[in-house]
Amino acid sequence: MPSNEQRRAAAQRKLERQLANRAARARKRKQLTIAGSVLGVVVLVAAGVGVYFLTKGDDDKSKDAALAGSVNCTYNASRQPAAKPVNKPRTDGIKTTGGDAKLSVSMDTSAGPIGLTLNNAKAPCTVNSFASLVGQKYFDGTTCHRMTAGEGLKVLQCGDPTGTGTGGPGYTFDDEYPANQFPPGDPSAQMPIPYKRGVVAMANGGPSTNGSQFFLVYGDSQLPPAYTIFGTVDEPGLATLDKIAAAGQDNSGGQGDGKPNVPVEIKNIQID
Structure with missing residues (x-):
């Protein structure tokens, strides 16, 4: 005993x-919990555009299979209404190759220009949604409401017209690359992987709750592969992000997490 x-x-x-x-x-x-979602839980929600990998400029050594030349997408109504009136994207025949496979996007912000290259070869439904929102001027006049500066997570989050981290476009859609590289139940899907400086990815409130919020990675970060990667930031854009990051954030969401000290307004986004 x-x-x-x-x-x-x-x-x-x-x-x-x-x-x-x-x-x-x-x-x-x-x-x-990177940012506010349509579910009210805070997690990154962004327009995901498949970058061949998580790093800039690497050769594709991943296990992903090539997508067909075009795919059909599904956009489901969310429980929360749209933060700003907007129509759902088209759903049929979304190209993954040819002239539509890459998009150049210019963000004019109060802090300076941020150029994006979107690659829908790996995340066509995400890019299709992002392009639709850009065309409807959904992002114009909105603020980037969150910046993180903690160890392992350095991102600027944008895409919510309410500026609270809870707003979305009134619809959700499925995760794409790299989440779709893991079979259901694979424990590897919970393990952090690199989200390199310059990556653009979707924020979300859980599996397949993508809406309009997205984040720009200004410093190498580590996250589970649950956030669809949809593009990269150009060098002038990285300089703009560095300037924003240098001004810091207010820690309103906890140490190393809050609103940028210098407000960042997206004046407009255009597809070049």
Whole structure:
């Protein structure tokens, strides 16, 4: 029969395990909760555009299979109404190759220009949605409401007309690259991977809750592959992001997480 001292030691070990597990869950929540979603949970929601990988300029060594020349997309009505009146994107015959496979986009912001190259070869439904929102001037006059500056997560989040992190376009759509590289239930899908400086990705509130919010990575970051990558930022755009980051954020969302100290307004976005 265990002695009182043995019971106390066992209880202490159990408490230590509980505290360690709690800390691990807290770290995971902080990492995953990148921005407000249409579900009211804060996670990154952005227009995902497939970049061949997570890094800029690498050769494709991933296990992904090539998409067909065109795909059909599904955009489901969300429980939350659109933050700004907008029509759903078209759904049929979305090109993944040819002239429509890459889009050059210019963001004119109050902090300076940010050029994007979107590649729908890996995330055609995300790019299609983003292009539709751009064409309807959904992003014009909106602010980038969140910036993170913590270890392992350096992003500027935009795309919510309400500026609160909870707004969306009134519809959601499925995750694409790199989330679609993992079979259902694969534990690897929970493991952080590099989201390199210059990546543009979607924010979301959980699997397949993409809407309009997106984030721009200004410093190498680590995230689970749950956020659709849809493009890259050009060099002048990275200089603009560096200027925004240098001004810091107000820690209103916790240490290293808050609104940019210098407000960032998207004056307009245009497809070149």
